[in-house]
Amino acid sequence: xxxxxxxxxxxxRKSATAARLFDIRRIIGxxxxxxxxxxxxxGLTASDADLKKAEDININLWTxxxxxxxxxxxxxxxxxxxxxxxxxxxxxxxQEQE
Amino acid sequence: MRSPASPAHIxxxxxxxxxxxxLDYAILAIYFVVVLGIGFAARRSxxxxxxxFLSGRSLPAWVTGLAFVAANLGATEILGMAATGAQYGVAxxxxxxxxxxxxxxxxxxxxxxFYYRSKVRSVPEFLxxxxxxxxxLLSSALFAFAxxxxxxxxxxxxAIVVEALLGWPQWVAIVVAGxxxxxxxxxxxxxxxxxxxxxxxxxxxxxxxxxxxIGLKKVGGWDGxxxxxEKQHGDNFMTAWGGTGIGDANPLGANWLTIILGLGFVLSFxxxxxxxxxxxxxxxxxxxxxAQRTPLIAAFPKIFIVFLVMIPxxxxxxxxxxxxxxxxxxxxxxxxxxxxxxxxxxxxxGIAVTGLLAAFMAGMxxxxxxxxxxxxxxxxxxxxxxxxxxxxxxxxxxxxxxxxVFASIGxxxxxxxxxxxxxxxxTLFSFFNVPMFVVFIIGMFWxxxxxxxxxxxxxxxxxxxxxxxxxxxxxGVIDIPTDQGANFVSAIVGFVAGAVxxxxxxxxxxxxxxxxxxxxxYGTVSPGxxxxxxxxxDDAWYRRPALLGWSAVVLAAACYVPYSF
Numbered sequence: 001x002x003x004x005x006x007x008x009x010x011x012x013r014k015s016a017t018a019a020r021l022f023d024i025r026r027i028i029g030x031x032x033x034x035x036x037x038x039x040x041x042x043g044l045t046a047s048d049a050d051l052k053k054a055e056d057i058n059i060n061l062w063t064x065x066x067x068x069x070x071x072x073x074x075x076x077x078x079x080x081x082x083x084x085x086x087x088x089x090x091x092x093x094x095q096e097q098e
Numbered sequence: 099m100r101s102p103a104s105p106a107h108i109x110x111x112x113x114x115x116x117x118x119x120x121l122d123y124a125i126l127a128i129y130f131v132v133v134l135g136i137g138f139a140a141r142r143s144x145x146x147x148x149x150x151f152l153s154g155r156s157l158p159a160w161v162t163g164l165a166f167v168a169a170n171l172g173a174t175e176i177l178g179m180a181a182t183g184a185q186y187g188v189a190x191x192x193x194x195x196x197x198x199x200x201x202x203x204x205x206x207x208x209x210x211x212f213y214y215r216s217k218v219r220s221v222p223e224f225l226x227x228x229x230x231x232x233x234x235l236l237s238s239a240l241f242a243f244a245x246x247x248x249x250x251x252x253x254x255x256x257a258i259v260v261e262a263l264l265g266w267p268q269w270v271a272i273v274v275a276g277x278x279x280x281x282x283x284x285x286x287x288x289x290x291x292x293x294x295x296x297x298x299x300x301x302x303x304x305x306x307x308x309x310x311x312i313g314l315k316k317v318g319g320w321d322g323x324x325x326x327x328e329k330q331h332g333d334n335f336m337t338a339w340g341g342t343g344i345g346d347a348n349p350l351g352a353n354w355l356t357i358i359l360g361l362g363f364v365l366s367f368x369x370x371x372x373x374x375x376x377x378x379x380x381x382x383x384x385x386x387x388x389a390q391r392t393p394l395i396a397a398f399p400k401i402f403i404v405f406l407v408m409i410p411x412x413x414x415x416x417x418x419x420x421x422x423x424x425x426x427x428x429x430x431x432x433x434x435x436x437x438x439x440x441x442x443x444x445x446x447x448g449i450a451v452t453g454l455l456a457a458f459m460a461g462m463x464x465x466x467x468x469x470x471x472x473x474x475x476x477x478x479x480x481x482x483x484x485x486x487x488x489x490x491x492x493x494x495x496x497x498x499x500x501x502x503v504f505a506s507i508g509x510x511x512x513x514x515x516x517x518x519x520x521x522x523x524x525t526l527f528s529f530f531n532v533p534m535f536v537v538f539i540i541g542m543f544w545x546x547x548x549x550x551x552x553x554x555x556x557x558x559x560x561x562x563x564x565x566x567x568x569x570x571x572x573x574g575v576i577d578i579p580t581d582q583g584a585n586f587v588s589a590i591v592g593f594v595a596g597a598v599x600x601x602x603x604x605x606x607x608x609x610x611x612x613x614x615x616x617x618x619x620y621g622t623v624s625p626g627x628x629x630x631x632x633x634x635x636d637d638a639w640y641r642r643p644a645l646l647g648w649s650a651v652v653l654a655a656a657c658y659v660p661y662s663f
Contacts, residue, residue, distance in 0.1 A: 002216075002227070002614075002616075004216070004217060004218065004223070004227065005216070005217045008148065008155075008217040008219065009217070011146050011147065011148035011154075011488065012148065012154065012155055012156075014145065014146050014148075014488075015145065015146055015148050015149050015154030015155070015156060016142075016143050016144070016145035016146070016149055016154065017143045017144075017149045017153050017154030017156045017157075017289060018154060018156035018384070019143075020142050020143040020145075021140060021143035021153070021156075021289050022139050022140070022143075024161060024293045024296055024297070027132065027135075027136060027293065027297065028296065028297055028300060031128070031129075031132055031297065032300065034128065035125065035128070035304075035449065038121070038124070038125065038445070039125075039445045039446060039449065042121060042443075042444065042445030042446075043445065046443065049443075050443035050444070050445075051443075053440075053441065053442075053443050054308075054312050054441060054442065054443055054446075055312050055315040055316050055441070057311065057312055057315060059308045059311070059312055059442070059443065059446050060443060060445040060446050062308075063304060063307075063308050063445075063446050063449065064445075066304070066307075067304055067449075070300065070304075
């Protein structure tokens with residue numbers, strides 16, 4: 001093994017990302033549910049001017065529902081397939097302190 | 099301070115102002131809060147420099163794959179490709195189907211095992227392993243320079259667009275966007291950048307799809323669009339290859355040969371396989387299988403994204419027949435902002451503004467987060483302050499991130515001298531990335547290529563591409579109709595010059611000792627092979643890299659069929 005490979009392997013052992021980084025699906029799911037609700041409400045209360053501007057498509061309603069569906073998809077995926085807990089890092093005391 | 103914007107942009111500022119209201123700003127504000135939240139939440143995962151610069155090489159493939167496509171889907175790309183669609187028509191698909199997919203598949207199937215197994219932390223670090231310090235230092239310096247420059251292009255473009263759309267003064271937009279990028283990368287490192295890219299990917303889809311749907315309805319569907327365009331611009335405007343025979347005139351200024359060789363082979367392979375801002379996403383994947391699948395997963399959305407930028411471009415060309423000509427207030431780059439103003443009601447408008455700003459910030463962040471890695475690992479730790487403990491380099495990485503953001507603010511103004519943002523970026527890539535690809539491909543497949551051949555190949559290729567562009571084309575020695583066409587030719591010239599010089603230098607200089615080439619060159623055995631143990635589930639048929647890669651190539655080729663006859 002080259003020096004570089006030894007150095008990087010050592011850093012990989014100490015790395016905390018796998019054990020401590022949160023799951024992005026929660027953020028995507030949360031944000032798109034919030035956006036979906038906001039935009040859907042804008043669609044339900046759309047004025048005639050809004051509809052006319054968008055060529056008589058209630059684009060807020062459809063986009064809102066689409067975003068809501070995407071958000072729920074990520075939350076359901078997260079629920080059904082949670083990340084398998086990574087191997088415990090070497091310094092467990094430090095992790096407990098946080 | 100007013101930047102040297104083109105007059106069209108300044109007169110445009112009033113004309114393109116979006117009718118945003120509180121709802122739209124609320125949507126935007128939520129996004130900014132989430133962006134910062136991701137940075138702070140990622141902070142606790144950053145313990146080593148490897149966590150900060152490469153997410154500890156531990157992310158799943160779908161995350162790195164979407165980040166891979168999003169890192170390229172910056173707003174300059176979105177506005178620039180819609181502009182290309184409005185200007186050249188359906189020919190814009192070349193930048194995706196022949197100009198991206200084959201290169202992404204090649205990166206995943208052929209090159210990634212060398213990159214990932216050798217455990218290099220950056221693209222230049224591979225050159226250090228394969229060639230010598232001079233090739234390494236040259237490519238590191240060039241990359242760091244280009245990354246700051248392109249981050250500056252993004253920031254400048256953002257300021258122009260935000261001023262036009264929202265009425266914010268340019269310095270406000272620059273300070274706000276610069277601050278957010280600075281904050282979330284300095285705090286959360288690459289994980290934060292990648293997570294924000296994944297989020298941005300979905301927001302930009304939510305912004306572009308409504309524009310395409312309403313835009314198509316407005317011009318009478320796809321048939322109405324085709325009919326109007328062909329009446330205005332002729333039949334070739336709606337085909338991919340029409341008028342590209344050698345010697346024929348077409349708006350792109352390129353023929354099928356320069357498209358395939360220049361764009362499809364040299365430019366695109368140079369960009370997708372050696373641009374560290376892209377490759378970094380794959381290097382942060384958790385194992386070799388995930389690293390290989392990163393560009394392959396990215397290839398599928400990439401095939402279809404072209405429709406989301408081409409349709410707005412074409413619709414704008416129908417609605418504003420004079421777009422991009424001196425008789426119109428609108429330039430080609432205004433295609434998407436114009437449609438946002440005309441078609442989107444409040445609510446979706448807020449999503450579209452958010453998507454555009456998110457794309458600008460992600461485009462800048464991708465360059466900043468690759469710049470800091472190369473500067474720390476490849477320049478600082480190898481040539482300036484060597485052999486310090488890891489914590490020092492982590493601290494230095496945060497410092498250089500801040501410096502990089504400030505430097506890119508300073509370079510934002512260089513972008514203003516080219517009319518088409520994409521043309522500007524492609525010009526840069528043809529100078530810096532073309533010789534990189536020659537050196538990599540020869541270095542990976544020819545054991546004999548000598549240590550010194552790397553740096554001479556890089557120098558010769560860069561010089562040749564620049565001479566071709568600035569002297570032979572710009573001075574009119576050879577007549578090439580457009581900047582784009584000249585870019586393609588410059589790329590081919592740079593590639594050939596780099597290859598020839600590498601072979602000649604190799605014949606006269608010493609090869610690298612065979613033992614040091616293990617795992618770096620085709621046909622050698624990597625000492626890191628034992629790490630390749632396939633993780634449970636990665637042997638599923640739909641996760642096999644070869645199947646994914648070839649499916650993407652076949653799909654891209656099939657997409658050409660409706661636009662080729």
